[in-house]
Amino acid sequence: MKDELFADLLASAEEMVNIEQGKQSPKPEHVHTYSEIDVKSIREAAGLKQQDFALAVGVSYDLVKSWETKRRQPTGAPRKLLLLLQANPGIIKQLIAIGR
Structure with missing residues (x-):
């Protein structure tokens, strides 16, 4: 490994430790935040059961359950797709038709 690459890697590791210990804040351009999506309300607005919604969106039933219980956030x-469905609930019918 080149010395320059190693020095950059070491500096990154030290920065991570400092951030974890509260000695330093991450640079704003390195922080990504996402607003929560209420998957359950999107699904209920579509009038679908979790299994049917999962098929329409193209994900597993377990993933939909995880989203709805806030164990995971969609990424x-x-x-x-969920943001699009939230803004345009009627699109779900097209997704169901495509999946058949």
């Missing part, structure tokens, strides 16, 4: 493409 990536599923998050974007």
Whole structure:
């Protein structure tokens, strides 16, 4: 490993430790926050059971349960799809039709 690369890696590790110990705050551009999505209300607005909603959205039934109980938060493409469904609930019918 090149000395420069090692020094950068070591500095990153030290920064992480300082942040964990409260001695330093992370740079704002390195902090990502997401607003919570109320998956249950989106599903209920669509009038679907958890199993049917999972099929329509293309995720597992267990993942929908985890979202609804707040054990996990949707990320990536599923998050974007849920935000789209939240803004346009009628799209769920198209998703169901595509899945058949």
